[in-house]
Amino acid sequence: MQTLLQFVANGVVVGAFYALSALGLTLILGLMRVVNFAHGEFYMLGGILGWWTTSRLGLDFFSGLALVIVVMGAFGWLVDRLLIERVRDQGEEAGILLTIGLAIFLSNTALLTVGTTPLKVEGPMAPGAVFIAGAVVTKARIFAVLTCAVLMAASWLLINRTRLGAAMRATFQDPMAAQLAGIRASNIYACTFALGTVITATAGMLLASIYSAQVSIGGLVSLKAFVVVILGGMGSFAGAIVGGLLLGLTEALWGGYVASGWVDIIGFLLVIVILVFRPYGLFSRRSERA
Amino acid sequence: MKIERNVLIAVVVVALLLGAVLRDQYVLHVAVMVLFYAVLASSLNLLVGYVGEFSLGHTAFLGMGAYTAALCATHFGWPMWLTLPAGGIVAGITGLVVGAITLRLQGPFFVIVTLAFAEVLRLTAMNWIALTNGPMGLAGIAQPAWLAGAGITEAKLFYYYVAVLLLAVTVYLSYRLVYSNAGRAAVAVRENRYVAQSIGIRPLTYALLALGLGAFLTGMAGGFYAHYISFVGPEVFGFPFMLSMIIMVLVGGKGTLLGPLLGALLVTFLEESLREAKELRLSIFGAAVMAVVLFMPRGLMGFLLRRREQRAEAVASIARPESVA
Numbered sequence: 001m002q003t004l005l006q007f008v009a010n011g012v013v014v015g016a017f018y019a020l021s022a023l024g025l026t027l028i029l030g031l032m033r034v035v036n037f038a039h040g041e042f043y044m045l046g047g048i049l050g051w052w053t054t055s056r057l058g059l060d061f062f063s064g065l066a067l068v069i070v071v072m073g074a075f076g077w078l079v080d081r082l083l084i085e086r087v088r089d090q091g092e093e094a095g096i097l098l099t100i101g102l103a104i105f106l107s108n109t110a111l112l113t114v115g116t117t118p119l120k121v122e123g124p125m126a127p128g129a130v131f132i133a134g135a136v137v138t139k140a141r142i143f144a145v146l147t148c149a150v151l152m153a154a155s156w157l158l159i160n161r162t163r164l165g166a167a168m169r170a171t172f173q174d175p176m177a178a179q180l181a182g183i184r185a186s187n188i189y190a191c192t193f194a195l196g197t198v199i200t201a202t203a204g205m206l207l208a209s210i211y212s213a214q215v216s217i218g219g220l221v222s223l224k225a226f227v228v229v230i231l232g233g234m235g236s237f238a239g240a241i242v243g244g245l246l247l248g249l250t251e252a253l254w255g256g257y258v259a260s261g262w263v264d265i266i267g268f269l270l271v272i273v274i275l276v277f278r279p280y281g282l283f284s285r286r287s288e289r290a
Numbered sequence: 291m292k293i294e295r296n297v298l299i300a301v302v303v304v305a306l307l308l309g310a311v312l313r314d315q316y317v318l319h320v321a322v323m324v325l326f327y328a329v330l331a332s333s334l335n336l337l338v339g340y341v342g343e344f345s346l347g348h349t350a351f352l353g354m355g356a357y358t359a360a361l362c363a364t365h366f367g368w369p370m371w372l373t374l375p376a377g378g379i380v381a382g383i384t385g386l387v388v389g390a391i392t393l394r395l396q397g398p399f400f401v402i403v404t405l406a407f408a409e410v411l412r413l414t415a416m417n418w419i420a421l422t423n424g425p426m427g428l429a430g431i432a433q434p435a436w437l438a439g440a441g442i443t444e445a446k447l448f449y450y451y452v453a454v455l456l457l458a459v460t461v462y463l464s465y466r467l468v469y470s471n472a473g474r475a476a477v478a479v480r481e482n483r484y485v486a487q488s489i490g491i492r493p494l495t496y497a498l499l500a501l502g503l504g505a506f507l508t509g510m511a512g513g514f515y516a517h518y519i520s521f522v523g524p525e526v527f528g529f530p531f532m533l534s535m536i537i538m539v540l541v542g543g544k545g546t547l548l549g550p551l552l553g554a555l556l557v558t559f560l561e562e563s564l565r566e567a568k569e570l571r572l573s574i575f576g577a578a579v580m581a582v583v584l585f586m587p588r589g590l591m592g593f594l595l596r597r598r599e600q601r602a603e604a605v606a607s608i609a610r611p612e613s614v615a
Contacts, residue, residue, distance in 0.1 A: 087583060094583050101580035105573050105576030108573045109573050112569050112570070261416075264413055268407075268409045268410045271406040272403060275403045
């Protein structure tokens with residue numbers, strides 16, 4: 001019972017990060033239909049930038065986070081306007097190859113700049129742990145999970161309660177009609193891409209405050225995010241969150257009770273099963289398949 | 291069609307003749323890798339270029355072929371001329387099974403599910419230590435007995451000729467598939483799925499055929515790789531191989547038989563020459579990939595073909611001046 005609770009607690013922490021990074025991808029993959037293989041690299045950049053702002057620039061955690069959000073938002077905007085926009089109507093292949101090229105470029109350039117050492121972001125919480133119903137959870141982890149929850153709520157409000165969000169929803173329902181109503185579609189695409197980038201980079205910085213930021217992490221993060229988006233359903237907000245928690249919990253329990261070496265295989269098996277039996281995901285309301 | 295056939299025959303003949311000239315070990319190794327990648331890219335092109343589905347799981351078949359050949363050679367002592375077809379057949383069967391499950395999906399779903407299959411196989415190879423020896427891989431795959439007495443250059447030359455043979459088989463089978471009714475049916479599906487269905491073409495059948503043949507050829511190449519390097523590890527299922535293949539197909543020009551061969555040649559040479567740049571190598575490579583997508587979206591063959599079309603149009607407009615006026 002004691003160990004079960006501990007596994008669940010660990011699973012929720014990891015799941016919250018899966019959910020947050022998948023939230024970024026569900027905007028880019030689910031709504032914009034860009035199979036973004038550079039997603040994990042955006043996550044990695046968030047962690048690296050977070051380390052750079054907090055330990056090199058000497059900012060405190062929250063100012064560092066704000067700076068990372070601004071920089072990565074601008075970066076995502078530029079990537080969309082300069083690269084993605086030019087292949088938007090050419091099917092998914094061009095986008096895949098383009099983002100793979102971008103991923104190779106980013107990860108190798110980051111490797112040259114900061115090297116292979118794991119980089120730790122100093123979190124705002126004092127070290128220490130609390131007991132929740134018998135499971136040990138460090139304060140830093142609780143803080144990170146809470147921040148995840150706040151960010152998710154903020155993105156939900158942005159999409160569902162603001163003018164920008166309404167324009168986004170309109171554009172992805174029907175780009176032509178949205179343009180006729182005076183929405184600048186190219187602007188909205190870039191905004192969505194930037195939002196996805198920011199969410200993902202924030203997840204990267206938060207996780208770096210618990211574990212550490214590593215340059216080589218990108219590929220694995222991309223794959224996990226794909227898994228969660230497919231699990232939850234393309235473009236589904238709730239699906240990304242539930243899917244992320246589900247994957248985190250399953251992996252923690254499987255790793256704890258069955259075999260730790262096979263943990264990474266679960267996600268891929270889940271994807272195959274889901275795509276064969278429920279190709280529109282567990283939680284998507286629209287029963288579409290591309 | 292006739293030009294394409296003649297050029298393909300010329301490519302194989304030139305490759306054969308080159309074997310008589312090449313003596314440098316490094317050059318021979320690069321040449322073998324070009325041929326190996328040409329086989330991989332051609333077989334992937336059958337699916338990507340002719341059926342029009344973008345697979346990121348082709349390394350599943352490469353790995354199945356490589357492991358099958360390696361296991362047959364080390365456990366049962368089979369000779370190379372048996373292990374290569376065995377690898378091909380096992381990979382082909384894997385292709386049919388995977389295809390029957392995944393080809394019902396399209397677009398981004400197909401991309402991700404094929405990637406998931408390759409990853410599942412990679413993790414299995416990594417963790418099923420009793421069979422695959424895990425991350426340590428299978429080493430010491432037997433070479434043909436007579437090679438033991440020969441020098442390194444002779445051994446490389448032998449593998450060079452085997453690779454040329456493999457390429458000839460690949461080109462021949464691809465050509466026969468593409469210019470058969472089945473190939474034309476696959477192209478019809480690629481161009482417009484609903485129209486194709488309305489005239490009685492079952493998309494799944496022809497997609498499976500192309501995938502099965504592609505997997506068979508890739509599996510043979512995998513078996514060849516296992517013998518040539520004489521080591522197989524879980525990396526054969528990995529993403530880097532997939533990346534090379536897909537870049538070769540798209541750089542060369544998908545949907546043409548010559549494109550992947552051209553792509554294999556260009557990309558292998560690019561990778562080798564970038565060794566000079568050391569750490570910057572992958573950054574330049576990534577930037578080059580992006581540049582190709584942005585500025586040459588139909589690949590090199592598409593670029594050449596369009597030049598020819600434009601010239602033909604120019605000639606036609608000169609021949610009929612009244613139509614211009």
